[in-house]
Amino acid sequence: MCHGRVNTRLPVLERRARLVDAALAVAEQDGIAAMTVRRVAEQAGVALGVVHYCFADKDELLDALASRIVDDLTGAGSAALDDAPDIATALAAAVDGLWAGIEQSAGTQLLTYEITTHALRTPGLRAVADRQYAASQAAAERLLTLVGSAAGASWRRPVADLAAEALAFVDGVTLRWLVDGDATAARARLASFANYLATQAKPSRRRSSRPHHRDGFRR
Amino acid sequence: MCHGRVNTRLPVLERRARLVDAALAVAEQDGIAAMTVRRVAEQAGVALGVVHYCFADKDELLDALASRIVDDLTGAGSAALDDAPDIATALAAAVDGLWAGIEQSAGTQLLTYEITTHALRTPGLRAVADRQYAASQAAAERLLTLVGSAAGASWRRPVADLAAEALAFVDGVTLRWLVDGDATAARARLASFANYLATQAKPSRRRSSRPHHRDGFRR
DNA sequence: GTCTATAGTTGGATAGAC
DNA sequence: GTCTATCCAACTATAGAC
Numbered sequence: 001m002c003h004g005r006v007n008t009r010l011p012v013l014e015r016r017a018r019l020v021d022a023a024l025a026v027a028e029q030d031g032i033a034a035m036t037v038r039r040v041a042e043q044a045g046v047a048l049g050v051v052h053y054c055f056a057d058k059d060e061l062l063d064a065l066a067s068r069i070v071d072d073l074t075g076a077g078s079a080a081l082d083d084a085p086d087i088a089t090a091l092a093a094a095v096d097g098l099w100a101g102i103e104q105s106a107g108t109q110l111l112t113y114e115i116t117t118h119a120l121r122t123p124g125l126r127a128v129a130d131r132q133y134a135a136s137q138a139a140a141e142r143l144l145t146l147v148g149s150a151a152g153a154s155w156r157r158p159v160a161d162l163a164a165e166a167l168a169f170v171d172g173v174t175l176r177w178l179v180d181g182d183a184t185a186a187r188a189r190l191a192s193f194a195n196y197l198a199t200q201a202k203p204s205r206r207r208s209s210r211p212h213h214r215d216g217f218r219r
Numbered sequence: 220m221c222h223g224r225v226n227t228r229l230p231v232l233e234r235r236a237r238l239v240d241a242a243l244a245v246a247e248q249d250g251i252a253a254m255t256v257r258r259v260a261e262q263a264g265v266a267l268g269v270v271h272y273c274f275a276d277k278d279e280l281l282d283a284l285a286s287r288i289v290d291d292l293t294g295a296g297s298a299a300l301d302d303a304p305d306i307a308t309a310l311a312a313a314v315d316g317l318w319a320g321i322e323q324s325a326g327t328q329l330l331t332y333e334i335t336t337h338a339l340r341t342p343g344l345r346a347v348a349d350r351q352y353a354a355s356q357a358a359a360e361r362l363l364t365l366v367g368s369a370a371g372a373s374w375r376r377p378v379a380d381l382a383a384e385a386l387a388f389v390d391g392v393t394l395r396w397l398v399d400g401d402a403t404a405a406r407a408r409l410a411s412f413a414n415y416l417a418t419q420a421k422p423s424r425r426r427s428s429r430p431h432h433r434d435g436f437r438r
Numbered sequence: 439g440t441c442t443a444t445a446g447t448t449g450g451a452t453a454g455a456c
Numbered sequence: 457g458t459c460t461a462t463c464c465a466a467c468t469a470t471a472g473a474c
Contacts, residue, residue: 009439031340033252036467047441052469113394114336120329120397121250129398165388165408168395172387175332178339179348189384196415228457255449266459271451 016054016064019044023065028107032114037061059124066115066128069108074139076101081150087201090151091194094143099187102174110178133167140167144197154204162200169193235273235283238263242284247326251333256280278343285334285347288327293358295320300369306420309370310413313362318406321393329397352386359386363416373423381419388412 010018022044027035037058041048055061079097084090102109112132119129140163148154155162170190177186229237241263246254256277260267274280298316303309321328331351338348359382367373374381389409396405 012439015439031336033337033340037469038467048468049442049470050440053439058468110336110339113332114340116394116398117250117329117333117336118252121252121333133395133398161407161411164395164404165411168391168408169384169388171391171394172389173391175335175390176352176383176387179335179352185383188380189387192380192384231457234457256451257449267450268452268460269458272457277450 012054015046015050019046019051019054019061020064020068023061024068027065027111027114032062032111032118035062035065059122062115062118063125063128066119066125066132069112069115070132070135073101073105073108073112074135081146084151087147087151087153087203088194088198090147090153091197092191093150094147095187095190095194098143098170099190102170102177103183106178109174113175113178136167137163140164140170148201148204151201152203152205153201156200156202162197166193166197231273234265234269238265238270238273238280239283239287242280243287246284246330246333251281251330251337254281254284278341281334281337282344282347285338285344285351288331288334289351289354292320292324292327292331293354300365303370306366306370306372306422307413307417309366309372310416311410312369313366314406314409314413317362317389318409321389321396322402325397328393332394332397355386356382359383359389367420367423370420371422371424372420375419375421381416385412385416 019040023035023040026039026043037051038048040061041051044050051061055064081090081093081097084093116129116132119125119132137160141159144155144159144163144166148159173186173189177183238259242254242259245258245262256270257267259280260270263269270280274283300309300312300316303312335348335351338344338351356379360378363374363378363382363385367378392405392408396402
């Protein structure tokens with residue numbers, strides 16, 4: 001007979017996954033401080049003890065939650081970019097996609113900041129914060145590389161440096177948006193930074209649709 | 220008879236100030252979650268009940284703490300800038316001073332992010348986050364205006380916009396520095412943003428403090 | 439594997455003595 | 457104004473029944 005959809009008697013890994021789902025739901029809604037073992041158990045529809053059976057302690061659950069969020073966020077941001085006539089167009093498209101993803105996940109964004117600060121305060125969770133930034137940095141580098149190739153341009157400075165700067169800016173803009181709720185201003189700020197980034201690229205291959213060429217001089 | 224230095228029988232306002240001091244010490248050290256009413260009372264050397272006598276509840280104490288931090292941080296950042304030959308020099312000096320202030324107050328910086336996220340999660344503390352950003356925005360505008368006049372330049376775009384962008388960038392750079400501890404990279408990122416800001420200014424008056432005019436022809 | 443029951447802490451808040 | 461004593465709620469974690 002089929003194994004059915006009942007919640008009881010799940011393999012541990014499956015149970016862990018569902019508990020992380022529950023933890024995410026609670027933390028997204030009411031913040032990291034509200035994510036207690038009790039509420040997670042309640043949200044998952046299991047008894048309190050089950051959580052402690054699947055995770056050594058609360059920190060381990062939080063660690064798993066952080067990994068889950070990192071996977072969700074970096075996985076979502078990897079949509080392909082269409083070819084673009086120039087770097088400004090490609091950057092605008094990238095910013096659009098990026099901001100759309102951010103705007104529809106406000107709770108998760110806020111939660112990310114909460115997890116970062118909490119990890120910095122908790123000795124045993126130091127690796128969590130490192131992982132968050134390593135993943136974000138990698139995603140930013142991937143996106144910039146994609147933008148470059150979509151526009152047929154290359155970057156004048158190391159992509160890692162540009163990605164770090166872009167990441168910092170997006171972080172700051174997002175945090176402020178969470179506070180003031182002004183999405184229009186946030187988008188304008190991102191557009192402004194995209195303008196700056198455009199000055200950091202130079203055409204590296206001839207675009208088929210661009211008859212004229214402009215000479216490159218350094219800085 | 221003098222009123223002495225004993226801790227007992229203080230006027231309420233003085234007592235409140237000392238409790239905020241204590242709250243700041245605790246929160247800087249161990250984070251906002253560790254800032255319990257009990258620990259604050261202990262740190263201040265008073266009984267638990269005293270805190271509840273001076274503050275209606277914990278949120279009111281936290282509100283006062285947030286105000287205190289905002290005052291400290293924006294007050295510290297208002298050092299005068301010397302006259303500078305050009306905008307790049309003025310910006311470099313401003314960044315130096317800004318970063319020096321940030322680097323020597325890591326605990327407070329982290330605490331600021333914690334307070335922001337906590338305020339966003341707590342309906343009664345919404346005003347706290349708004350106040351933080353209003354003060355930061357004002358300080359950033361003040362600094363940029365100062366930079367402009369020190370270099371005898373004016374900004375091509377509204378100072379408010381540039382300040383908001385600078386604030387976002389500094390926020391993001393600071394948060395990442397708190398995670399990875401790489402002050403050199405942080406400074407490099409700020410310097411890079413200063414370069415961008417320099418392109419947003421144009422000379423508006425002849426420098427007067429120099430008898431020899433090495434004047435600025437724009438290369 | 440899952441549940442109930444409970445131990446053991448810690449925290450916010452208040453009442454009432456001094 | 458300050459302190460002690462106490463209430464009550466919520467939390468983490470574990471032990472042991474099923």
